[in-house]
Amino acid sequence: AQSVTQLDSHVSVSEGTPVLLRCNYSSSYSPSLFWYVQHPNKGLQLLLKYTSAATLVKGINGFEAEFKKSETSFHLTKPSAHMSDAAEYFCVVRRGGGADGLTFGKGTHLIIQP
């Protein structure tokens, strides 16, 4: 079985400062890992994915994440927060192939202070 733990339910940062959203995973297999973002009243948008290629993954809107197998972590970062980054962020793991369902973390609500 696989699972993800998002260590913070809420993160608040000031605009222009770095963002760090933490995620730890558990998987019996070599996992595929994703970060999705959900803006208010919108669907889920894929930010980035890790699929056993490069451990540092770059996504959209300046976000990146680093896969660390020894720490079973996949933290999401951004050097400089923008007001438009305010949203719910989900760390997600998938066990394997195309038909496998995704397992979501509980989400981290990112608040950007002006």
Place this chain on the structure above:
Amino acid sequence: EPEVTQTPSHQVTQMGQEVILRCVPISNHLYFYWYRQILGQKVEFLVSFYNNEISEKSEIFDDQFSVERPDGSNFTLKIRSTKLEDSAMYFCASSGYTAHSYEQYFGPGTRLTVT
């Protein structure tokens, strides 16, 4: 850019009634999924569908749920006899093989309210 669409955006129904939630996946995708998100809780996998049959289902997906791809474009989730606890946001997703992986693309969701 192609996207997954869902209708209706909001559905209100009475307990015990049947509802059908509709999705149009991205046209060249082969895998289809339903997820739900109860208010304040995490997104949960319900079912995946490939080659006109269920590939995987969670323990949530019991006999009151069914899925169908009635034609070449639509993918539906039917809840036979709705309960209050079925109130949730239901997301449809589809995936195809892109850049050595299967990325799932989500629709905007249908908010189901059971009264």
